[in-house]
Amino acid sequence: MQAGGIGRLNGSAQPDFGNKSLLDAQGMSGDDAASVPADGVFGLRILISSVYLVVCAVGLLGNSTVMYLVRAQKGRPASAINVFIFGLALADFHFALTLPFWAVETALDFTWPFGNAMCKLVLTLTVLSVYANVFLLTTMSVTRYCSVASAVRPSLQLTAGLAKRIALALWVAALGATIPTTIFATVTNVAGVELCLLKFPTNRWLGVYHVQKVLVAFVVPLAIILASYLLLLSFLQQHRVNANNPRRQSQITASIWLVVTSFFVCWFPNHVVTFWGALVKFRAIPWDKTFYFLHTYIFPLTTCLAHSNSCLNPVVYCLMRREFRRALKDAFSSLLAQVSSYLPSSICQAREEGAPQVTLPLDQRGRPIGVQVAKKEYALLSTTITVVPELRAEEANRAGRVPGPVSTRRCRSEL
Known part of the structure; x- marks a missing residue:
């Protein structure tokens, strides 16, 4: 609705590029919600809504299955990586719960029908889940390196008890990064349309918020993830781990690069547009037709791609592991046996x-x-x-x- 509202406010299909739009002037943004501009394009809005609903269904099913599999391993000693996997699945599960609200909002041309309290709650839960997701992914990459390197350096061994405390600290950090969203999220009437937006006092505040999002939720985590997995690959080659099993070594390498690639591909386009918007807020680059087209027609697709990451995480981090595949097979066989016994x-x-x-x-x-x-x-x-x-x-x-x-x-x- 952001760009669509711009067009309606100016009485034309395109905004007046010589002046800031009313939303921009008031320091408001829907960028950090799932609400994205579509400029009244009905087909694009329906596509976005459909993607949200599919991601919601797959995310709820996949992440609930992962949490069940982790909890079902009570007879086995708990591991640090499983603690983080459970936290990651929980964050993605919460994120998937917010997608139906954004699907309805998008289908209604970004009009928010759920009231101010739900706007603040859903926006807060969305951003909280994103930060928790990224923090846990980053910590998992460090944990995987430590768990392998501990065979040579026992001091790097991470216990399950310590992992639980770290996971709790990560959720607290994610909550701290979400505080601005909780404070400034509100329903605002723009040209007779109720919008769920972030309303900051000035454009610079909004620009700082966007820069924080890009740095804390993408640039720094990506650097840590990439460094951790490069160190892990170097360690495996240096100590010739699985040297007698080339197939296993290639599987580990492929899974590592799949983790890095999926995170980068899903989030990079969205953060590029977000950073571009921050530069516009700081007046470093002008508000022009190129930015309007990018923010109107490309940003919705990048948001959908970023949100699909909640579906990929269960597959990338859990179902690729042999113990989880075996547990899933056993659970399915047990369920089939129970169902058939009641025939x-x-x-x-x-x-x-x-x-x-x-x-x-x-x-x-x-x-x-x-x-x-x-x-x-x-x-x-x-x-x-x-x-x-x-x-x-x-x-x-x-x-x-x-x-x-x-x-x-x-x-x-x-x-």
């Missing part, structure tokens, strides 16, 4: 009628000869074994067994 008997009978029949000999105890029944969780669903006593005498004698009584057929849920 009605009519389903079992229907399954028996349509399943191939196998005739097997019985021993003296009435058990099939040469057949081992699998465990309940892994029994086949497609084959029903029918045991019959009709054996020829020579077959029974050859087997050294005496045919037993007829055994009834049973479906998997009864085994």
